[in-house]
Amino acid sequence: MNRAPSHILVVDDDDRIRDLTRRFLSNLGYHVTAANGGVTAKKLLEQLVFDLIVLDVMMPQVDGFELLEHLRQTDKTTPVIMLTARGETTDRIEGLKLGADDYLTKPFEPEELALRIAAVLRRVVVEEPVEEIEMSGLIFNLMREELKDGDKLVRLTDGETQLLKILAENAGEPVSREALANGTSAGADRSVDVQITRLRRKIEPDPKEPIHIQTVRSIGYRLMPDA
Incomplete structure (x- = not known):
């Protein structure tokens, strides 16, 4: 029996990257919801349940670190993959300290993101073994x-x-x-x-x-x- 597709939230203020990521992941069979920033993402997180969040760091108003910190106050388990144009070690460490599960530096290949998503979901989603x-x-x-x-x-x-x-x-x-x-x-x-x-x-x-x-x-x- 086929499992329901994983629901992924993509948060990025860059229209091109957000749309490309949404379309690519949708073509792989994921159910994808997109948000153009932290403010919109906060509202979506209050209304919907997601299996994984792809979260950009550099965003106006509410950046990725702030949104992740807000999320982890009430949700300790939903996996988060951070996206950022900054590749400094300190930024990666900051995201991981706040509870991110993985980190990918821009520019990135959509294929690599898809493989990272699949790997994270395999780690965190516990299901009955399929016979x-x-x-x-x-x-x-x-x-x-x-x-x-x-x-x-x-x-x-x-x-x-x-x-x-x-x-x-x-x-x-x-x-x-x-x-x-x-x-x-x-x-x-x-x-x-x-x-x-x-x-x-x-x-x-x-x-x-x-x-x-x-x-x-x-x-x-x-x-x-x-x-």
Whole structure:
């Protein structure tokens, strides 16, 4: 069963960066709300619950440090990733002291931010282990590492099984090629791509138009089970 998308609040007074980040994360399947500054973000935080906050430091009226300090007075757990054009160690330390979970210096690549978000969410979101996932009638059991079509066992190579298990354990979230290569016997990004192609032939209704094992541009892949 597919989990609900994580709700992310992006706070940045730079219209271009805020819109780019919102669109990029939305395309990855996240539910994204954007705020153009600390004042607007404060109001949103009073009305909505977020799974993670991407917070710029340098903002007028209420800067990121002030907003983070305000947030941590009542909310000790919602993860926060700080964005700043300032890369000084003192600023990073200040953010971490106030309760930030991670820090990314501008200019940054959206792909790196997405990977950091996925990593933080994996650390803080505690969920019941998924035992099975369903994909267009096929069922993959993570414990037994078996893919079945009804009562019929679908044959997978060891590499395909490892790959599918990692993707299933992170269902709905992007997983980098590097992480897939390191976690399987593929050993190289290119080998991951080859095994993904073979895996799609066994899982996808139309391997040329995959709906379950999706390519995440510039990052890697994401497994989307049936809802």
